[in-house]
Amino acid sequence: MNFKRQAILFPAALLLGSCASYQDSVYLRHDKILEMIEQKQPLFEYRIRPKDELTITVSTTTPEASAPFYRKIGQTREQATMNQGMNNAKLLDYLVDNKGCIDFPVLGMIPVSGLSTRECEAVIRQKLQAYLNEVPNVTVRVSNFKVSVLGEVGHPGTFTVSDERITIFQALAQAGDMTLFSDRDDVQLIREDSLGRRNVVHLDLTESDIALSPYYYLQQNDVVYVKPTKARxxxxxxxxxxxxxxxxxxxxxxxxxxxxxxxx
Known part of the structure; x- marks a missing residue:
């Protein structure tokens, strides 16, 4: 009798174990919760932070008019003002300092921390109109937006983000996705705030409400660490x-x- 009982219970235990393993290996369970919750969140928009590097271009109908408002690598302020040389050189990026400001030619120090790139463009455009006879076209982009993914993923590494917007799932996709031996319900996100304080946030990627989390979109220099399972x-x-x-x-x-x- 004991032998027959064990013969029945053993396959049942294996079946239950395999079900539990499957549940731990999927993303976004209970997705109906997203339909039940009224979502009023605005579309994500990146906010400039200290240590960001900004590529800023100013365009006018005559190139000579906009020349004083950008510099190229190796070009002095005087050369930029006089529109001299280095036509093929790379534009100089503007580093946002610890106080959240950039040092822009002619305009001087401009506070940009906390602004979106569109808002930053509007601020610079408004300040430039005092020096120009037209409304210039200003473009601002973050050139050093990077996130890192390491741990139990296919291809750990640091990845450059070109459009200033990336979700945690997009970052994992660039890293080759999580392996079958990854701990999906306790992914660690290391984030540094504007004051330099570092925090570790624990994220459960098996639940659909991760899409409502403020950490769903990654920030500049975020580090995602995927822990291995005990079996691994x-x-x-x-x-x-x-x-x-x-x-x-x-x-x-x-x-x-x-x-x-x-x-x-």
Whole structure:
């Protein structure tokens, strides 16, 4: 009777274990919750922060009019004002300092921290009109927007974001997605705020409400760490110690053989 009971319970336990493993391996469970919650969040818009590098271009109907308002790498302020040389050189990016300002030619220090790129364009455009006879076209882009993904993913690394907008799932997709041995319900996000304070946020990617989280969209220099499951750690430990176990088993077999020969 006990044998029959064990024969029935063992497959059942395997089945339950496989179901639990499957549930832990999927993203966005209980997606109906997104339909039940009224979502009034505005579309995501990146806000400029200290240490961002901004590429800023100013365009006018005559290039000579806009020349004093940008500099190129290796070009001095005087050369920029006089529109001299280095026509093929790369534009100089503007670093947002710790106070949230950029040092813009002619205009001087401009506070930009907390502004969207569109708002930053409007501020610079307004200030430029005092020096021009027309409304210039101003374009602002963040050139050093990067996020890092490491841990139990296909291709860990640091990735450049060109459009200043990336979700945590897009970052994982660039990193080759999480492996089957990843802990999906406790993904760690390391974020530094504008004051330099670092925080670790724990995210459950198996639940659909992650799409409503303020951490769904990543920020500049965010680090996503995907932890391995306990099964992965045990597997790595076993593999690393396999040579030791083989040596011990080989030694034990040799000793056993010698004992058997001695007894005979």
């Amino acid at each position: 750690v045990r597997s790595n430990t076993l593999n690393s110690n396999s040579s030791v176990w083989i040596s011990m088993l080989s030694l034990a077999a040799t000793i056993a053989s010698l004992i058997i020969i001695a007894v005979q």
